[in-house]
Amino acid sequence: MSFDPATLARIANLARLDIPVDQLSRFGAEMSSILALVDQLQGVDTKGVLPLSHPLSAVSEMALRLRPDEACADIDREANMQNAPETENGLFLVPKVLE
DSSP states (O other): OOOOHHHHHHHHHHTTOOOOGGGHHHHHHHHHHHHHHHHHHHTSOOTTOOOOSSGGGGTSOOOOOOOOOOOOOOOOHHHHHHTSSOEETTEEOOOOOOO
16 A cells, blocks of 8 residues: 555644655655555464463463453542543543544
8 A cells, every 4th residue: 555645644644743745755655564564464364362461471471460350339420520620411521632
């Protein structure tokens, strides 16, 4: 996949990267090679491969400290909402980050 300079400039803008115009072609080539690698990885057969909880657990025995995945029922919602700068209908309001 190749990227034209306008597309690269748009991606850089969305990622808040300041890429000089004279380097857009180099970054386009690098992004194309990254996406080619991702396509290559998509073709790997991973059936029967168990997920790792830590990347190093494949090469060494590690005692991982994992907590149980349980919902916390004893949270005082009202007390937490008082610390928020802005709330609405029981939800935290955050600034818009995407244009």
